[in-house]
Amino acid sequence: MRRIGITTTIPVEVVYAAGCVPVDLNNAFINSDDPAALVAQAELDGYPRTACGWIKGIYSVVKSSICDAVIAVVEGDCSQTQAMVETLEATGVEIIPFAFPYGRDRDLLRLQIDKLIARLGTTWDAAFEWKHQLDRIRRKVWMLDELTWTQNAFSSFENHYYQVSCSDFNGDPAAFEASIPSPKPTTSDLRLRLGYIGVPPIFTDFYQYVETLGAKIVFNEVQRQFTMPFETNDLVEQYLLYTYPYDIFGRIEDIKREVRRRSIVGLIHYTQSFCFRQIQDLIIRRHIDLPILTIEGEAPTKLDARTRVRIESFVEMLR
Ligand code: SF4
Numbered sequence: 611m612r613r614i615g616i617t618t619t620i621p622v623e624v625v626y627a628a629g630c631v632p633v634d635l636n637n638a639f640i641n642s643d644d645p646a647a648l649v650a651q652a653e654l655d656g657y658p659r660t661a662c663g664w665i666k667g668i669y670s671v672v673k674s675s676i677c678d679a680v681i682a683v684v685e686g687d688c689s690q691t692q693a694m695v696e697t698l699e700a701t702g703v704e705i706i707p708f709a710f711p712y713g714r715d716r717d718l719l720r721l722q723i724d725k726l727i728a729r730l731g732t733t734w735d736a737a738f739e740w741k742h743q744l745d746r747i748r749r750k751v752w753m754l755d756e757l758t759w760t761q762n763a764f765s766s767f768e769n770h771y772y773q774v775s776c777s778d779f780n781g782d783p784a785a786f787e788a789s790i791p792s793p794k795p796t797t798s799d800l801r802l803r804l805g806y807i808g809v810p811p812i813f814t815d816f817y818q819y820v821e822t823l824g825a826k827i828v829f830n831e832v833q834r835q836f837t838m839p840f841e842t843n844d845l846v847e848q849y850l851l852y853t854y855p856y857d858i859f860g861r862i863e864d865i866k867r868e869v870r871r872r873s874i875v876g877l878i879h880y881t882q883s884f885c886f887r888q889i890q891d892l893i894i895r896r897h898i899d900l901p902i903l904t905i906e907g908e909a910p911t912k913l914d915a916r917t918r919v920r921i922e923s924f925v926e927m928l929r
Contacts, residue, residue, distance in 0.1 A: 611629060611630060611631050612629070612630040612631070612678050612679070613630065613631045613632075613633050613676065613677040613781075614630045614631065614633065614677060614678065614679050614680070614681055614706075615632075615633045615635045615638075615668075615672055615676065615677035615679070615680040615681070616632050616633065616634055616635065616680070616683075616777065616778060617635055617668060617680065617682050617683050617687065617688070617691050617695070618634075618636070618683050618688070618777070618854075618855075619634075619835075619854070620681055620708050620726075621723050621726065621845060621848075621849055622744070622777065622778055622779070623737045623738075623740040623741045623744060623845060624723065624726050624727055624730060624732060624737045624740075625681070625730065626740045626743075626744070626783070627727075627730075627733070627739065627740045628730035628731055628732040628736075629732075630730065631781045631782075632777075632778040632779075632781060633676060633677050633778060633781055634775075634777040634778040635672060635677075635680070636664060636667075636668065636777075636810070637774065637775065637777065637778070637780075638671050638676055639667035639668055639670075639671045640667070640810075640812065640814075640910060642671065645667055645814075645910035646909060646910050648666070648667045648670035648671060648674075649666045649667055649909060649910065651670040651673070652666035652669045652670045653666065655669075655670075655673075655697075657669065657697075660884050661690060661694075661884060662688070662690055662883070662885050663812055663883070663907075663908055663909050663910065664809075664812065664882060665688070665690045665691070665694045667910065668694065669694050669697060669698065672698050672703060673698070678704070679703070679704035679705070679706055680698065680703060680704070680705050680706065681706045681707075681726070682694075682695040682705050682706065682707055682708065683708050683709070683710065683855070684707045684708070684709055685709035685711065685712065686709060686710025686711070686712070686855030687710070687855055688885075688886075689886045706726070706729055706730075708722055708726055710722075710849070710855035710856065712856070712857075713857075714850050714860075716850060719846055719849060720846045723845060723846065723849070734845075737845060738845060741845055741848070743783065744779065744783060746787075747776075747779065747783055747786065747787045747790075748776060748837050748838055748839075750787065750790050751773055751776055751790065751837045752837060752839055754768070754769070754772050754773075754791075754793075755769060755773060755834060755837070755839075757793045758828055759803070759828035759829065759872045761793065762801070762826070763793035763794050763795075764791070764793065764794070765821065765826075766817040766820055766821055766826050766827035766828075767817035767818060768791065769827065769828070769830055769833075770806075770810065770817055770827070770830045770833050772790060773830055773833035773834050773836055773837050774810055774830075774833040774836055776836045776837040776838075777836045801821075801824055801825055801826040802823075802824060802825040802826065802875060802876075802925060802929060803825075803826060803828045803872060803873055803874050803875055804820065804825050804826065804827050804828065804829075804874060804875070804876050804877065804878060804925075804928075805827070805828065805829035805830075805831065805865070805868065805869055805872070805876075805878070806827045806829065806830050806831065806877070806878050806880065807831040807832070807865055807877055807878070807879050807880070808831070808832065808879050808880040808881055808882075808887065809832055809881075809882055809885070809887065810832060810833060810880075811907060812907040812908070812909065812910050813910075813911065813912065813913050813917075814910060814911065814912055815912045815913055816880075816913060819913055819918060820878075820921065820925075823921070823922055823925045824925070825925045825928075827878075828872050828874065829868050829869070829872050829874055831864070831865055831868070832854050834868075835853050835854045835864075836854075838851075858890045858894070859897075862894060865877070865894075865898060866897075866898060869898070869900060874900070875901070875928050876900060876901040876902070876903065876924065876925075876928045877898065877900055877901070877902045877903070878902075878903050878904075878905060878921070878924070879891055879894060879902055879903070879904045879905070880905055880906075880907065881904060881905070881906050881907075882906070882907060883906055883907065883908035884908075888906070891904050901924070901927070901928060903920060903921065903924040905917050905920060
């Protein structure tokens, strides 16, 4: 089967409907045996030090022949994607552009999905059929998320991992569904309830470290969005409600609602070095009335000592 790399969450129903296997290139990069080597490889090929680590990792993953073509989100995700896929296209990789239109324009989004359907050679009906199948799995992951904050039944990392994996369902929805763990017996939750906002962390031990401090991440903002956490019967509506690729204000509304619902006492805002989304930190701080710790990561390594101390101090302060 044809393997199609995706640079972020896209209407994955279309890829499955076309009989292809989606490969979330971010997850392939960070879960590889040696993600730091992939970043180094991109720099050896000429990537600047000041390019984003995720971008460099994705570039090298694609060069390792992990997929036959790449769906590149050139609007609504990342300001560096276009240049990155151009470096790949120059080496012969097939690039399929996709855009989440700024301003959440319904007609333009429908047109984008329509073009993707035509390019991959499938139909709207087949994509809807896959939506129904994937929604059944998504509901299980919604339940995992809910039981994380209502019953402490899943760890901070499990909450992150199963939600972030809904971008491509690990390329095998049936196997992914079977891998979703059963809830652990409920324990009394004495932990400090934190929320995590921003793109998924490039740090490899973030969730585990937070839990050693007696705190728990009970909300993973962007990862939760990858699960399409809303019931709809319409594919276009689904990808309009999805907050991540649009303006920051829709994300802020979602964050505020979940903070209230989950009784969160503090937020950790992860920002990636050299990412344009770092600028949005100032808007988030102006609009969300809660203690926020902003941390920054660059390379796929364990948390550095300074960031560990900052997280520890934040937890102590909240306590
Ligand atoms: S962290 Fe920012 S710069 Fe890096 S890939 Fe994501 S959106 Fe792009």
